[in-house]
Amino acid sequence: MQDTALLIIDMQTALLSDAYDVEACLRKVADLAEQARSTGVPIIYLRQRLHDVPGGLMDVHQAVAPRLGDVVLDKDSADSFLDTGLGDLLDEWAVCRVIITGFSTEYCVDSTSRAALSRGYDLVLVSDGHTTPERPPGAAPSAAQVVAHHNSTFSAIRYAGRSITVTPAARVRFDTSVGSCGRRPDQQADQRKLPAMWSR
Numbered sequence: 001m002q003d004t005a006l007l008i009i010d011m012q013t014a015l016l017s018d019a020y021d022v023e024a025c026l027r028k029v030a031d032l033a034e035q036a037r038s039t040g041v042p043i044i045y046l047r048q049r050l051h052d053v054p055g056g057l058m059d060v061h062q063a064v065a066p067r068l069g070d071v072v073l074d075k076d077s078a079d080s081f082l083d084t085g086l087g088d089l090l091d092e093w094a095v096c097r098v099i100i101t102g103f104s105t106e107y108c109v110d111s112t113s114r115a116a117l118s119r120g121y122d123l124v125l126v127s128d129g130h131t132t133p134e135r136p137p138g139a140a141p142s143a144a145q146v147v148a149h150h151n152s153t154f155s156a157i158r159y160a161g162r163s164i165t166v167t168p169a170a171r172v173r174f175d176t177s178v179g180s181c182g183r184r185p186d187q188q189a190d191q192r193k194l195p196a197m198w199s200r
Helices: 022-039 086-092 104-118 143-156
Strands: 003-009 043-048 071-075 095-103 122-131 164-169
Touching: 003 022, 003 104, 022 043, 022 095, 022 122, 043 086, 043 104, 071 086, 095 104, 104 122, 104 143, 122 143, 143 164
Parallel strands: 003 043, 003 095, 043 071, 095 122, 122 164
Antiparallel strands: none
16 A cells, blocks of 8 residues: 555665575565555665676665666665665655565664654564575574564564564565554645656
């Protein structure tokens, strides 16, 4: 539904080279993107600016690459809302729920999830749709433990007036409307037509 947006954070080739269970994560995110497109849910890609990295490696991984009609926003911070125009775009489209996927679990996924909640959006964290770098053998916590910890944290955390759901990709629903969520009346906006491609 148009009151929901799918966020795909930092799924860039250069960042995913040593990510935990990355092929499975890419498949989950790709499936979600296809479902979103088929139901008219906007997809917003957040892309970390990377210095001293060849341009092709900065691109979103080809398995989940944006298509015509998707939005790409570049960022310089772990918080995808900071100086990117993301909040303005979501408000323009009257989005009140964000479905979050991406890299990396404890940095950009975590920061963006908390920022979304603080800004009044309901949150769906896709439990098998985010990943983080592998650790050296014997390191603690392991990458798997980091992912599990954040899923557990967001399953228990509370934000007043917000809905928080942690669920695997297979259970994410795009065909249900969530209404006004926790957004204030002055934050509700008329929906507008999605651009063919909007990049910043």
